[in-house]
Amino acid sequence: MTDAPVLVVDDLSVDYEVAAGRFHALSNVSFEMLPGRVTGIVGETGCGKSTLAHAIPGLLPSPPARIRSGKVVFQGTDLTALPRWKLPTVRGTGIGMVFQEPLNSLNPAYRVFDQVAEAIRVRRLREKGAVRARSGGGPFDYSRGPATTPTSTIGRPFLPGGPVEERMRSPPVRSPEIRTEVLEALRLVRINDPETILRLYPHELSGGMRQRIMIAQTLAERPSLLIADEPTSALDVTIQAQVLTLMKELIDEIRTSILFISHDLGVIAEMADDVGVMYAGRVIEFGPVASVFEHPRHPYTRALLRAAPDRSKADGPLESIPGSVPSLARLPGGCAFHPRCVYARPNCGENPGPSLRPVDPADPLGHRSACWYAAEIP
């Protein structure tokens, strides 16, 4: 994979400015995602995972949240510099997102059909003038690799009517063509009787079913980048397993770039190619999953992995990390982890703290760690 990265997050810092003070939700987050790869983001509750997921497509509510610095470059466009009214042109076909709460992520007032058809319609309107050559294959033929957003649509918001030519290009919502695509989308997420399901309202469906429809709706736009923000955390354990299996199968099928956010190390280990470990609003370690999880080069990652329950080990108390997560309003100087770090040395508290540096200088885009003493971690 020597392609240009689909997403580059460069030195992104986000603050929440509320009455209680200023919270540094993200501090100098940097990583990049290569096309067709699954990048996992793992960390404890409150470490900024969701803020990161929302910051990328510009979903953060602007009065409390403020982007202090940095860039989010998606397919060569800096989204933080894009005017607000242009953001919709990137969303959907460019960046799709599956949310944590399937119970709330579908509109309760519309039938499943209308919601999925709306997504398909948005995509079809944008496909006008797309460079994509379409020959053979079904509507869900992803074998040609990830879709690319035609640059011509950036800057053209999707408005109710749109120019006449555009309306003529996209069939009306009730057309059999759209209906076929909706059924295809539902079958893609292994819904057995889509004919019945598409007539239903979200409240008539279970949580797992709603999450499948959410995934179907998002994939129906064939996004170049899919952000999955803890897509299984709110589900029952058995349903979690089903949805994870589905997502794993879909990853192999659609080969799009996925940013998979989870607090579950096991899930990330199974799903992701690359992983970023977050602590107190920073990415403190980044690299290929196998390398990061087998040879962690940051004391926090190491402690986190040792704290995870392991069936192969003998019974006994689980290891824990001493101390507690610092408040985002009063982060310790230097490395945010140093007060809890068993390897900390006096200069760890000195500003500026470490930033991500390659573990192996010969491989600058491989395994990286934000620890002064990365090489000394056992």
Next chain:
Amino acid sequence: MLLRSRGGQPSGPPGYGLSLFYGGRLPAFRCGPRYGRSAPTRGVDSTLGRSRSDLVWFIGKRLLLLIPLIIGVTAIAFILIRIAFPDPCVIWVGGHAKSSAIAACRAAFGLNQPIVAQYFIYLKQFLAGNWGVSPGGIPVATSIAEYFPATLELVITALLLIVLVGIPIGVIAAQSSGRWPDHLVRIFYLGGWATPTYLGAIVAVIFVAPYLGLPTSGMYSHSPPPFPQPTHLSVIDALLAGNLPYAGNALLHLLLPAATLALLNMGIVTRMTRSSMLAVLPLDYVKSARMKGLSEFLVTYKHALRTALISTTTVLGITVAGLLSGTVVVEEVFAWPGLGQFAYDAITSSNVPGTVGAAIIFTIGAVAANLLADILYGVLDPKVEWR
């Protein structure tokens, strides 16, 4: 008679034995819809979702509920007016009349019977179309048929203004919550809500009308208009007659009283829209609509407002009741020949049959508006069952 199968064993009721385990479709990945609301014995495909026949039944049931409701509220309206005018015969016959004349009058109008019996006599006559006669000799039913359409026109225009202005400003207030547009909207609707109708109407006539150059009296500048009035709706009549200048003139005359009525009753609708939009806007499905790539306009008005409107409809019925009662003052101030003015004149001239008739029409109007709001609520909220 017990049927015997070939094996000689009695066959159980159909669908009992093995079918208990094999009967349903149970593919590995089927995590189907929740059948929480319907009996699990019903077929899957026929009962899920709401059908059009369910809607007819839903509306029919509510229309049936209208009957006891109308009997109840009209009884209250009737009795209240009887309390206000304990003995209309004294007024009609005259204070100095012989007591025998007053007694004869009471007997003639059935006033010596118990009030409940009087109400049912009235109801019977009301249903027969005999709503009594005003002192002037005009049947109340005739007057109401002439005046009510004008009120309807005023109320519907005001309601339209509330929906087209009150709801969007509620949306804007929610979107800019805590910032100046929100405060501006709050001042606007609280001011309207706190202003008594008579004050608002008089201020509109004295200060607003000359400034905007709007007419303040009647339906047309030149009454009666040179065309027949089959509907008694000023704009519609002019349009039916093909008289466009008159239609425009009628619209101008309609504008200020309707706007006054709308502004003074907009409060709850705007407030309800604002608060339910505030509850809806941070929800995930608004975010997922945004992530579909929809414009902010579609996200707001197609996705967020669609669900926020469900709670707004609940107050629309109350608002129509407020509009109807507001017409009594507004029509009097703007000399609008509607039911409100008729009721005002009936009350001030001790026209008891007229007062009762107007009150009952107002009551039915308010009940019908609430019924419509109720039906609208059921249609808008897919969680309401039409069964």
